[in-house]
Amino acid sequence: MNLIEVKNLSYSYDGKINVLDDVSFVVEAGKYISIIGHNGSGKSTIAKLLTCLLEPKSGSIVAFGLKANRKNAREIRSHTGIVFQNPDNQFIGSTVRDDIAFGLENRQVKHEDMEGIIQEFASKVNMSEYLDKEPENLSGGQKQRVAIAGILAMKPDVVIFDEATSMLDPKGRNEIHETIKFMRKENPNLTLISITHDLEEAFASDHIIVLNKGKVSFEGSPKEVLQHRKELEEIGLDLPFKEKLVSLLNEKGFSLSSDESLERIVGKICQ
Amino acid sequence: MSIKFNQVYYTYSPKTPFENEALKNINFEIKEGSFTCLVGHTGCGKSTLIQHLNGLLVPSSGEVVVDDYVNTKKNRKMRRKLRDLRKKVGLVFQFSENQLFEETVEDDIAFGPQNFGVKKEDAKLIAKETLKLVGLDESFLKKSPFDLSGGEKRRVAIAGVLALKPDVLVLDEPTAGLDPKGTKELLAMVKNLNDSGKTIILVTHDINIVYEYADNVIVMDNGEVVKIATPSELFSENVEKYSLETPMIQKVTNMCFAKGLKLDINKIKNLESLVDEIAKVRSK
Numbered sequence: 001m002n003l004i005e006v007k008n009l010s011y012s013y014d015g016k017i018n019v020l021d022d023v024s025f026v027v028e029a030g031k032y033i034s035i036i037g038h039n040g041s042g043k044s045t046i047a048k049l050l051t052c053l054l055e056p057k058s059g060s061i062v063a064f065g066l067k068a069n070r071k072n073a074r075e076i077r078s079h080t081g082i083v084f085q086n087p088d089n090q091f092i093g094s095t096v097r098d099d100i101a102f103g104l105e106n107r108q109v110k111h112e113d114m115e116g117i118i119q120e121f122a123s124k125v126n127m128s129e130y131l132d133k134e135p136e137n138l139s140g141g142q143k144q145r146v147a148i149a150g151i152l153a154m155k156p157d158v159v160i161f162d163e164a165t166s167m168l169d170p171k172g173r174n175e176i177h178e179t180i181k182f183m184r185k186e187n188p189n190l191t192l193i194s195i196t197h198d199l200e201e202a203f204a205s206d207h208i209i210v211l212n213k214g215k216v217s218f219e220g221s222p223k224e225v226l227q228h229r230k231e232l233e234e235i236g237l238d239l240p241f242k243e244k245l246v247s248l249l250n251e252k253g254f255s256l257s258s259d260e261s262l263e264r265i266v267g268k269i270c271q
Numbered sequence: 272m273s274i275k276f277n278q279v280y281y282t283y284s285p286k287t288p289f290e291n292e293a294l295k296n297i298n299f300e301i302k303e304g305s306f307t308c309l310v311g312h313t314g315c316g317k318s319t320l321i322q323h324l325n326g327l328l329v330p331s332s333g334e335v336v337v338d339d340y341v342n343t344k345k346n347r348k349m350r351r352k353l354r355d356l357r358k359k360v361g362l363v364f365q366f367s368e369n370q371l372f373e374e375t376v377e378d379d380i381a382f383g384p385q386n387f388g389v390k391k392e393d394a395k396l397i398a399k400e401t402l403k404l405v406g407l408d409e410s411f412l413k414k415s416p417f418d419l420s421g422g423e424k425r426r427v428a429i430a431g432v433l434a435l436k437p438d439v440l441v442l443d444e445p446t447a448g449l450d451p452k453g454t455k456e457l458l459a460m461v462k463n464l465n466d467s468g469k470t471i472i473l474v475t476h477d478i479n480i481v482y483e484y485a486d487n488v489i490v491m492d493n494g495e496v497v498k499i500a501t502p503s504e505l506f507s508e509n510v511e512k513y514s515l516e517t518p519m520i521q522k523v524t525n526m527c528f529a530k531g532l533k534l535d536i537n538k539i540k541n542l543e544s545l546v547d548e549i550a551k552v553r554s555k
Contacts, residue, residue, distance in 0.1 A: 038450040040420040085448070139313050166448050169313050169476040170516055197450040236452025241519040244542055252550040266523060269549055270530035 003029040003158065003191055004050065009059035011045055019045050021214040022059070027158075032184060032192040034202035037211035038236045043195045046211075047162040050193070052076050064157065081151030085163040087143035088135070096122065096138070097131040100150045107154060121149040124186070125179055141172025145179055152183070159183070161194040165201065177204070199232070200240045210235070226258075272338040272359070272438055272470070274301040274324065279333035281319055293319040295494045297333070301487075303438075306462075306471045308481040308502075311491035312514045317474050318365075320491070321441050324472070325360040326353050337439070358387060361437030365444045365474075368424035370431070371416040376402070379416050380430045387435060394434075401430045406460050422453030426460070439470040446477065458484060482506065482518040483541045490515070503536055520545050 004027040011020040020042045027033055037043045048054045049061060052073035061068035064079045084090050093099030100118045109117065122128045125145040135143060144164055151159055161180075165173045181204075183190060194205060202208050202222070209219040210228070212235045218228055225232070229247065232239060239247075246258040246265060256265050281294035293316045301307050309317050322328040323335045326342050334343035340356045341349055364370065373379035380401055381394035389397065402411060405426040411419070416427050425445065432440070442461065446454040462484060465471045475481065481488055481502055488505050490498040490513050497513060498505060506521040517525075520542060527534055527549065534552055539545045 039422055039453055163448070170478075171312055171514065236450055238451035241542075245519075245523065245546070248542065248546040249549065252546060262523070263526065266526040266530065269553070270527055270532045 001029045002026045004061065004063045006046075007060050007062075009046075009049065009056055009061060011042075011049060011054065011057050019214050020049075023211075023214070023216055024059075025209050025216060025219065027191060027193060028207075029157075029191055030189050031207060032180075032194070032205040033207040033209065034194045034196060034205040035209045035211060036196055036199065036202050036237060038197060041211045041235075042214040043197075043211055044162055047082060047160050047193075047195055050158075050160060051080055051082050078154075079157045080160065081154060081156040081158070082160040082162060083144060083147050083151065083164040085166055087140045087147070087167065090147050091135040091143050093135075095132050095134055096127060096146050099135075099146050100153055103150050103154050117153050121153040122146075124152060124182070125149045139172055140168045141175040144168065144172065144176055148176075148179055148183075157189075158191045158193060161192070161196070163195055163197070165198070166196070173201075177201070180204075197237060199237050203240055210237075272303050273336075274439065274470070275299075275336040276320075276323075277334050277336065279323065279330045279335060281316075281323070281328060282331045283319075285331065293494050294323075294330075297496055299489060299496060299499055301470065301472065303470055304465070304468055305486045306465045306484055307473070307487045307489060308485035309472060309474045309489050309491065310476070310478070310481060310513075310515060312476075315491040316494040317491055318443060321362065321443060321472065321474060324439070324441055325357050325362050326350070327362070354387070358435050359437055360439045360441060361432035361435055363429050363432050363440065363442045363445060365447060367428035367432075367445075368416075368421065370428055371424060374415060375413050376407075376416050376419075376427050377412040379427060380434050383431055383434050397434050398430075401434045402427075404433055404460075404464070405430045406456065420453075422449050422457065425449065425453075425457065429460075433464075437469070439472065440464060441472045441474075443474045444476065445473065446475070446480065478516050478518045479520075482520060507536075 007024050009020055009023045010018050012018045035043055035046060049056060049068065050063065052068055055069055063076050066072040066076055068076060091099055092102050097118055100121060101114055104114050104117060122131055125148050127142065127145055127149060130138065130142065165176050168176065180192065196202055208222055208225045210217045210225060217231060226243060229239065242262055243258050246256045249256055256268055276297045276299050279294055279297040283291045283293055297320065311317055319328065323330060323342060324337065329342060329344055332344065334341050337356060337360060340352055371379055373382060377395055377398045380398035384394040384397050385391060399409060399412065407423065407426055416424060419427065446457055449457060458480060461471060485502050488500055488502055489496055492513055506517060510517055520539065523545065524534055524536065524539060532552060534548050538548050
C-alpha cells in the first residue's frame with residue numbers, strides 16, 4: 001500500500017529557482033526509506049512539504065488518502081511525526097517529562113492517562129531514569145531520543161528524521177541508530193523516512209531516493225543505488241568505507257566483492 | 272608563537288549550587304605552525320578550553336601563555352593587551368554561520384577589521400583578499416550571506432575571522448552538518464592555511480579528520496587532558512577507553528598486521544595511501 005504519493009512536485013522559495021523540480025516518488029507503508037542528497041539538494045524542503053509546513057507550488061502530495069494542503073494539514077500532521085536536526089531547537093519542556101507531555105497535552109489526553117504514557121515511551125527510548133532532568137543536563141543524543149519518545153507517544157504512522165543525527169557526536173549517532181532499529185522491530189507497521197547525507201546511515205534502510213539539485217537522480221534498494229557509484233561520488237556523497245576500499249583495491253588489480261565482510265576482504269588481501 | 276597551558280583549572284559558577292569544575296589541571300604546549308586536533312565526547316571541556324585561548328575565559332587558577340600574553344587571574348593589567356591577543360588568535364565558533372548579520376558578504380567580512388580601526392575602504396580590500404583564502408570568488412562580495420548554501424555561509428564566517436589576519440586559527444567543529452563534499456573542501460582550505468604557516472587548533476568528533484590532518488592530538492575526558500600524542504601513536508592503542516572510535520583505516524591496518532602483512536604505518540594517512548601501501552607490499 002502506498003502511504004504517500006508524491007507526483008511531479010516542484011517548489012520554489014523565491015519564484016525563480018526551483019528547489020524541487022518535478023519530483024515523484026512513493027512511500028510504501030511499513031518501509032524505511034532514505035532521501036539522500038548534498039546540502040541544498042532540496043531534502044529538507046521535502047520534509048516541510050510532507051508535514052504541510054509548506055504547500056506545493058505545482059504537482060501534488062497525497063498522504064494517507066489526503067491531498068497535502070492547508071485544509072488537510074491538521075489531519076496529515078496527526079499521522080506524521082518529525083525529528084528535526086538541532087536537538088536544542090525542539091526541546092520545549094523544562095524537563096524530559098514535560099517535553100514528552102507537550103504533544104499529549106495538545107492532543108488533550110486526560111491527565112490521569114498521561115503519566116503512564118510518558119513512562120511507557122520514555123522507557124522505549126531508554127530515558128526512564130531521566131524523566132526529571134533538565135535539557136541542560138542531557139547530551140544531544142539524549143535530547144533527540146526524548147524528541148522521538150514525544151513523537152511515538154502520539155502514535156504516528158510515519159516518522160520523518162530530518163538530518164536528526166548530523167549534529168550529534170558518534171556516540172549520539174549510534175544511540176539514534178539503535179533507537180531506529182528498536183522502533184522497526186517493535187512496530188513493523190511504522191513507516192520511517194530518513195533525510196540524510198550520510199550514506200552509511202542510508203544503507204540501513206529498505207529504499208533510497210537520491211536527490212541532486214532538486215531532481216530525483218535515481219532510486220532503489222541500497223544494492224541498486226550502489227551501482228551508481230560514479231554518480232554518487234559526483235554528487236559529493238561519500239560511499240561507505242568498505243565500498244570505497246574494495247573499489248580502490250580492485251583498481252589495483254585485486255578482485256574483491258563488497259558483499260563480503262571486512263574480515264574476509266582483509267583475509268583475501270593478505271593471502 | 273607558542274601556546275602554553277600551565278596548571279589551568281576552570282570552574283563555572285564557583286561557590287554556588289551550580290558549581291562545575293570544567294577544566295582540571297590542564298598542561299600542554301602547542302608549537303607554532305602545527306595542526307592540533309582536540310577531541311573528546313560532548314561535555315568533556317573542549318569548548319571551555321578553547322575560550323581560554325583568546326581570553327574569553329580567564330582561568331580560575333593557573334595560566335595560559337600565548338606568545339607574550341599571559342591569561343591569568345592574577346595579572347589584571349595584562350587585560351589591557353587583550354585586543355592584541357584577539358587579533359592573534361581567531362576563534363571560529365561552532366555553527367559560525369549563525370553569526371553572519373550584514374547585508375552583503377563584503378560588509379560582513381569587513382566588520383571585524385573596522386572594529387580594529389581599519390578604514391572602511393581598506394577593510395573592503397581585506398574582505399576581497401580574504402574571500403579568496405576560503406575558496407570563494409569575487410562574485411560573492413555583493414551577495415547577501417543569507418542566500419548562500421550552508422557550506423558557503425560557513426566559509427564566509429571563517430573569512431570574517433581570517434580578515435583579522437590571526438596567527439592562530441581555532442575552529443570548533445567546523446564540519447558539523449556539512450555534507451561530505453563540503454567537509455572535504457573545508458578541510459582542504461584549513462590545510463592550506465596551515466601550510467601557509469598558520470597554527471591550527473581544530474575541535475572535532477570526526478576521528479577520520481584527526482587521522483588524516485593532525486600533527487598532534489589532545490584527548491580530553493571529564494575536564495582533563497588524558498592523552499597527548501601523534502595520530503599514529505594514539506590509534507595504535509585501543510582508543511575506546513577514551514570513548515573514541517578507531518578509524519576504519521586503522522582497523523584495516525591492524526587486521527593486515529594480525530594476518531602478517533607488514534604495512535609501513537608512516538606511509539598511511541588516508542584511504543588512498545592505505546591502498547597504495549597494500550598494493551606495494553603485496554607486489555613484493
